[in-house]
Amino acid sequence: MRSLGREPFSIAVVSGKGGTGKTSFSASLALSGQPVAAIDADVEEPNLALLLGDPVLATMNVSLSVPAVDAERCTRCGTCSRTCRFGAVFSFGKAVPVFNDLCHGCGACVLACPEKALYEVERPVGFVGRGDANGIIVVEGRLLVGMPNPVPVIERTVELGLAEGLDTVIDSPPGAACPMVAAVRKARAVILVTEPTPFGRADAEVVAQVLREMGKPAALVVNRSGILEEAPPFEGVLGTFPVLARLPFSRAVAEGAARGVPPTKVDSSWKDAAKAAWEWARRVAK
Ligand code: SF4
Ligand code: SF4
Numbered sequence: 001m002r003s004l005g006r007e008p009f010s011i012a013v014v015s016g017k018g019g020t021g022k023t024s025f026s027a028s029l030a031l032s033g034q035p036v037a038a039i040d041a042d043v044e045e046p047n048l049a050l051l052l053g054d055p056v057l058a059t060m061n062v063s064l065s066v067p068a069v070d071a072e073r074c075t076r077c078g079t080c081s082r083t084c085r086f087g088a089v090f091s092f093g094k095a096v097p098v099f100n101d102l103c104h105g106c107g108a109c110v111l112a113c114p115e116k117a118l119y120e121v122e123r124p125v126g127f128v129g130r131g132d133a134n135g136i137i138v139v140e141g142r143l144l145v146g147m148p149n150p151v152p153v154i155e156r157t158v159e160l161g162l163a164e165g166l167d168t169v170i171d172s173p174p175g176a177a178c179p180m181v182a183a184v185r186k187a188r189a190v191i192l193v194t195e196p197t198p199f200g201r202a203d204a205e206v207v208a209q210v211l212r213e214m215g216k217p218a219a220l221v222v223n224r225s226g227i228l229e230e231a232p233p234f235e236g237v238l239g240t241f242p243v244l245a246r247l248p249f250s251r252a253v254a255e256g257a258a259r260g261v262p263p264t265k266v267d268s269s270w271k272d273a274a275k276a277a278w279e280w281a282r283r284v285a286k
Contacts, residue, residue: 010162011281012170012187014180014211015194016203021223022193024253026171027051027262028274029191030136038133039161039170041183043126043141043153048171051262055138057129062141062156064105064149065120069096073117080109080118089118101148126153128160137164154182162186176206181214189281190218192241196231197224201238208237217284221273224249244280245273 011029015022023040026048030038040048049055067080067089078091088102089109100123110118126143141157143150150173161168172183184190190211194204204220211218218241220234225246233239247270253263263270 008162008165008167009282009285010168010170010187011277012172012184012190014172014184014190014192014207015174016176016192016205016207017200018174020174020193020195020200021221021247021263022174023048023171024051024257024263024270025191025193025221025223025274025277026169028264028270029169029277031262031264032271032274032278034278035135035166037137037139037161037164037166037168039158039168040138040140041154041157041179042171042173043143043150043157043179044173046140046142049129049131049133049138049140050260051257052136052138053133054260055131055133057131057138057140059127059129061124062126062128062153063122064103064125064152065107066100066103066105066123067098067107067109067118068121069098070117070119071096073115075115075117077114079112079114083109083112104149105152125149126156128153128157130160137161137166139164150179151182154179158183158186176203176210180207181210184211184214184216187216188285190216191221191244191277191281192218192238193221193223194238195224196222196226196228201234205236205238208241212237217281219244219277219280219284221277222246242280244276245269247273 013026040046080089081091089098125147129140131138139161141153173179220241220243252266256266
């Protein structure tokens with residue numbers, strides 16, 4: 001672990017819909033020249049490392065504590081069913097089945113069981129990799145195929161990335177649901193990368209409302225600016241966010257991304273936008 005001699009700073013990058021350039025912008029922030037840890041919390045399709053040099057990653061497993069039933073102790077009282085908010089454990093007839101795919105590993109049913117008939121077992125759900133890409137520490141989460149809940153892997157990935165003691169860039173999953181919230185919860189400022197299409201704007205507005213609820217300072221980077229001849233101004237909560245940069249559509253950037261070349265190497269406007277984002281984030285961070 002390296003030390004900055006000051007409190008590290010974390011900035012998260014989110015989008016509404018996928019494919020807006022969120023990961024490309026995360027890579028641009030990571031490549032801004034300062035020592036950073038780049039955290040890929042998009043654990044269902046992590047690809048930030050590919051834009052940062054594809055380092056070799058040493059991995060560790062992530063597991064979730066899920067309940068199992070000691071049938072000899074269980075009296076079928078139903079307390080566990082009534083306790084679980086996710087419908088992951090049921091008591092009916094002579095059985096108390098646990099539906100692991102629905103379980104969030106909160107442990108509430110284990111604590112509530114009056115007979116101490118529930119105990120916890122570890123269920124592998126993913127892994128976190130760590131590597132060094134030319135001085136940038138890359139921390140990447142990966143959800144195991146078939147696992148329904150990415151949140152435990154995201155939380156562990158962010159935790160390990162922040163433990164590096166460096167400024168961090170967190171590449172969040174797309175969308176506005178629990179995975180995005182888990183990724184940005186510890187960030188001190190958030191960049192919302194969007195595009196001016198109706199679909200992009202609608203999804204970004206939902207994310208903006210969630211960020212407002214969370215009390216996160218947030219700003220916009222508009223990718224593919226000018227793609228529509230007449231794009232109306234941003235409205236709603238989105239319209240209250242400052243616009244840090246408008247990046248025009250660039251075929252060179254798109255082709256570079258497909259080959260694993262970060263946009264900062266083919267278009268200087270991405271470098272300028274990343275610089276502006278760091279400066280804004282440091283000014284407004286809570
Ligand atoms: S709370 Fe405990 S004793 Fe009651 S049904 Fe659930 S496992 Fe059985
Ligand atoms: S650990 Fe939590 S989520 Fe899982 S079955 Fe028990 S109460 Fe439900």
